Amino acid sequence: MDVKTAARVFEVINLFAEVRQPMTYSEIARRTEIPLSSCHALLQTMVAKGFLYAPGVKAGYYPTQRLLHVARDICSQDPLALVFQPLLAGLRDATGETAALATLAGNRVVYLEVVESRQKIRYSDEPGGFMYVHVSAAGKALLGALSVKARRRLLDSCEPLPLSTDGSATERNALEQEIEQGLEDGWHRSTGENVEDVAAVARGFLINGEPFALVIAGPKARLLKHEHSTVEALLETYKQIPASLLG
Template sequence: MDVKTATRVLDVFNLFAEQQKPLLYSEIASAMGIPLSSCHGLLKTMVAKGYLYELGKKSGYYPTQKLLHVASVICRRDPLVTALEPVLLTVRDSTRETAILAKLADRQVVYLSVVESTQTIRYSHQPGGFKSLHATSSGKALVSVLDPKGRRALLDSYTDWTPITPNTLPSRERFEQDVAAGVARRWQRSVGENVEDVMSLAFGFRVHEQSFAIVVAGPVARMQKHEEEIARIFPAIRQQLADVLAPTRIDFDTGDPE
């Protein structure tokens, strides 16, 4: 399977997730912008592998439960996310806001796990979603725990400082200043920099030399009101992380300037 075909398979699943209804192959081809013949062959292969079924010639296709089964088996054996689930639950329950496990993925932030707040108005996001490095507390936290050489190399290669909101830090200089301030207080902050009405706090850590972050996110007004209270629980969360990850190579807050 080449890269284009692999991408198309994922696009098919994402399309069904968006539409949430059976789709004709002509509708799938149109939505994905690919030739009918290519789409037909792709869908037939997915049917043959058990991931799609055809409701009828004029009724379209829909995913089977196989994808759910395979994904469930995979997720149950995720060594890090499974180990850190109790930590995220503690963060969510202690702050009453959404708790997120994030990781540095090339020059972006990827959300590995999201435990949503139980409050009616809350920050919501799908696991697997990507965020800009320069406009999020998670990005700042992930950068903060890189060694100086790694941090410099990453920021040298990061060229898109396009503002996402009026509050986005517009330059590398401003970003590095903000990260340095966060390192001094031992947690990072983003106030409406990625989404105008969302604020988040985060701190970074490393596992097997990879950068991760724990993030707390919620509506700006509520987060600002409870910012100090949320920050006060971070030492206990760090200790819980250390206890959970004791068998692994973990190093907290290694982004301190030397």
């Protein structure tokens, strides 16, 4: 369950990231559907903490540089990023496709790190992006990393399973069989279920009991053409994860 005030802070920050211009508190309230009085109080608190400022009497509010500096300081010492950024860069270079590290956020997949392909036509995403577990290679790999009991409990929380990109429904039993087959193979695949014309392969694993997945994604035709070598690079990168982290 969301904590309302905390959720509203992130809604305001995300709104500025989308609009990228100063906004009055009434406009912010309208776009976020926060009551006017609550929105005004929230914005004043963010001003008092140094995260917003008023660029002019009637110009409204805009984030200060403090948000950038705080985020940069935090991210610079992310223990997993320090390990996985070079691994993902190497995986991107070995395959030519976008590489990512994913984990679970409730019953959805979220990317923690993304190293995009250098090719002009590529799969593009960013950290913090969400997707459904049942239509993505990352989600299947993460589900596979869980115990059977935990996996079924998570899938129960997703039902009814949302439709795939093409509007087709996912059969629960078929999904669980696909996850089991992926565990036997050592990797999981998706072919356009989440994003049309995008395919991905992923390898799931546990860190301190929590599920994570290495992911490679790209244009479906190109990735499937080179799937064998892509999977080889994926599994080789997995072997490079420090043993002290796994488990």
